[in-house]
Amino acid sequence: MIENIRDKTAIVGIGVVDFSTNMGRTEWYTASQSIKLAAEDAGLKLEEIDALVKNKDDGPDPSYMQKGLGIDNLLYHSETKYGASAMLDAVLAVASGAANYAVYYQTAHRASGPPKSLSEYRVARELKDDMLDLVRYDFYSPFGLIDPPGFVAMNARRYMYAYRTSPQEWGWVPVVLSENAARNRKSVFCKKPVTLNDYLISKMVVDPIRQMDCAPKVDGAVAIIVTTAERAKKLKQKPAIISSVAMGAAPEGQMHTSYGRKNIAELPEMANMAKELFRVAGVKPKHIKAAILDDAFIPYVPMQLEALGFCKKGEGAAFCAGGDRIRVGGDLPLNTSGGAMAEGKFDTARIIEAVRQIRGTSPNQVKNADFVLATSGAGGPADGLILRRS
Amino acid sequence: MVEYNKGIPIMRPFIDQDNQGYWDAVKQHKLVFQRCKTCKTFYQPPRPMCPSCHSQESMEWVPSSGKGIVYSFVNFTTDRMAYPAFKLPYSVVLVEMEEGVRITANTAEIPAEEVYIGMPVEVTFEDLAPDFTLYRFKKRGA
Numbered sequence A: 001m002i003e004n005i006r007d008k009t010a011i012v013g014i015g016v017v018d019f020s021t022n023m024g025r026t027e028w029y030t031a032s033q034s035i036k037l038a039a040e041d042a043g044l045k046l047e048e049i050d051a052l053v054k055n056k057d058d059g060p061d062p063s064y065m066q067k068g069l070g071i072d073n074l075l076y077h078s079e080t081k082y083g084a085s086a087m088l089d090a091v092l093a094v095a096s097g098a099a100n101y102a103v104y105y106q107t108a109h110r111a112s113g114p115p116k117s118l119s120e121y122r123v124a125r126e127l128k129d130d131m132l133d134l135v136r137y138d139f140y141s142p143f144g145l146i147d148p149p150g151f152v153a154m155n156a157r158r159y160m161y162a163y164r165t166s167p168q169e170w171g172w173v174p175v176v177l178s179e180n181a182a183r184n185r186k187s188v189f190c191k192k193p194v195t196l197n198d199y200l201i202s203k204m205v206v207d208p209i210r211q212m213d214c215a216p217k218v219d220g221a222v223a224i225i226v227t228t229a230e231r232a233k234k235l236k237q238k239p240a241i242i243s244s245v246a247m248g249a250a251p252e253g254q255m256h257t258s259y260g261r262k263n264i265a266e267l268p269e270m271a272n273m274a275k276e277l278f279r280v281a282g283v284k285p286k287h288i289k290a291a292i293l294d295d296a297f298i299p300y301v302p303m304q305l306e307a308l309g310f311c312k313k314g315e316g317a318a319f320c321a322g323g324d325r326i327r328v329g330g331d332l333p334l335n336t337s338g339g340a341m342a343e344g345k346f347d348t349a350r351i352i353e354a355v356r357q358i359r360g361t362s363p364n365q366v367k368n369a370d371f372v373l374a375t376s377g378a379g380g381p382a383d384g385l386i387l388r389r390s
Numbered sequence B: 001m002v003e004y005n006k007g008i009p010i011m012r013p014f015i016d017q018d019n020q021g022y023w024d025a026v027k028q029h030k031l032v033f034q035r036c037k038t039c040k041t042f043y044q045p046p047r048p049m050c051p052s053c054h055s056q057e058s059m060e061w062v063p064s065s066g067k068g069i070v071y072s073f074v075n076f077t078t079d080r081m082a083y084p085a086f087k088l089p090y091s092v093v094l095v096e097m098e099e100g101v102r103i104t105a106n107t108a109e110i111p112a113e114e115v116y117i118g119m120p121v122e123v124t125f126e127d128l129a130p131d132f133t134l135y136r137f138k139k140r141g142a
Helices: A027-042 A062-069 A083-095 A118-123 A129-137 A148-163 A172-182 A196-201 A268-281 A300-307 A316-320 A347-359 B020-027
Strands: A009-020 A051-055 A076-080 A102-109 A204-206 A219-228 A240-248 A290-292 A371-376 A382-389 B032-036 B059-063 B067-076 B090-097 B102-107 B120-129 B132-139
Touching: A009 A027, A009 A083, A009 A347, A027 A062, A027 A102, A027 A219, A051 A062, A051 A083, A062 A076, A076 A083, A083 A102, A083 A219, A083 A240, A083 A347, A083 A371, A083 A382, A102 A347, A148 A204, A148 A300, A148 B067, A148 B090, A172 A196, A172 A316, A204 B067, A219 A347, A240 A268, A240 A347, A268 A300, A268 A371, A268 A382, A290 A347, A300 A316, A347 A371, A347 A382, B020 B032, B020 B059, B020 B132
Parallel strands: A051 A076, A051 A102, A290 A371, B102 B132
Antiparallel strands: A009 A219, A009 A240, A102 A219, A240 A382, A371 A382, B032 B059, B067 B090, B067 B120, B090 B102, B120 B132
């Protein structure tokens, strides 16, 4: 039974190399730096790390990391997709006893690095073999529907139609995120708050998706150390206990393009994940003090609020409208680091911010943040975790 | 409405054994969908097994009526996210076909600002090269 993982493990170290639009180093360098920072944060020696979990798309392989970090042996190593699902890997490795100290790392220099999207490759005519999983999008790409913003716009349009939602409502998400980002001195992108009008007049990239609906590309390197809650007691930091971590899927799914399913104006993977997430944690949405959601595409934020049970189906955009309920001090403060408005498209950064809330070190600290939820993978196989104070 | 800029190739679908029947039919100006002979359910995109009865031998290609209604759509209005082979603006519609499956395509003779959810449309074909045909959707009476 997966309840066995409830409160059994904890995040004991985080390492974040400052986000930027050009780190000016190799991914191997910044990945090593992030893991070193995480070990220092936890009060561990690098040699004590015995498990490495890599985000599949981003960063050097565990074998590179191992030789660079000087780790003699690895009891567990894996590659997995998205932030929170990688966390499940790290948690299972530690909770099962397969390893003692698991590091999950994500390193991606998307702003300064080579192109990674299908359209960039196709335009450059250098489609690589490792891009071949993208051929599954070939029922869309011949029609010029080539990249996630366009895919998501299709879902967003139906979301507007099905529930009479509008960008005037979900546009409050970037407004509130920009306020949070402006108070985060490490914010890369947004330094001062934007207004709803700024959002509405921002460039329409694929109608109905605007520029501010899409997270900017960023260079980043982040590492998270997981061990048992028992070992965490002896380490340097106040542990962020992992109450629950879960993954979810749903019928007729395909990343951002689950166009064959009954209703494309909802995120059933996230809803399935949430059911499991709350069951394992033994808490309810009303217990969550802050939610750090996948904000790579803003229309998915209100859709996640619905899927996670913070409001009823179709009411997510209204929940965000006006901003008061999603600001610090409101019912459910969202993405308190400023999320993508501060740190760009980088899912593991959302988990880091959840840890900061638990530690009490967020740039927009929520009072009594005893339970904090984070998600990743919105629009596809979804995952999430709930952290708690010890 | 879709028009192309010269000199930039349109992305062609990657054809494999699972989807070949679909694209072969398109070349002959026909739209077909995969259906399970046993449980009579239509599936799109094509797949190697019926997800309902789990047979790998029961999938057949069945002609579509070509008619459907717009279930959702997007309009590419700026070059930031558009594929450069396409003249701006262009629409991509997600059409719910009479068979119950949904497919995406560009529009024919429908200006971007006139597309709406619920619009009745039917399929039409255009040969883009001797060995490459695509389909679009044009307006039809309800």
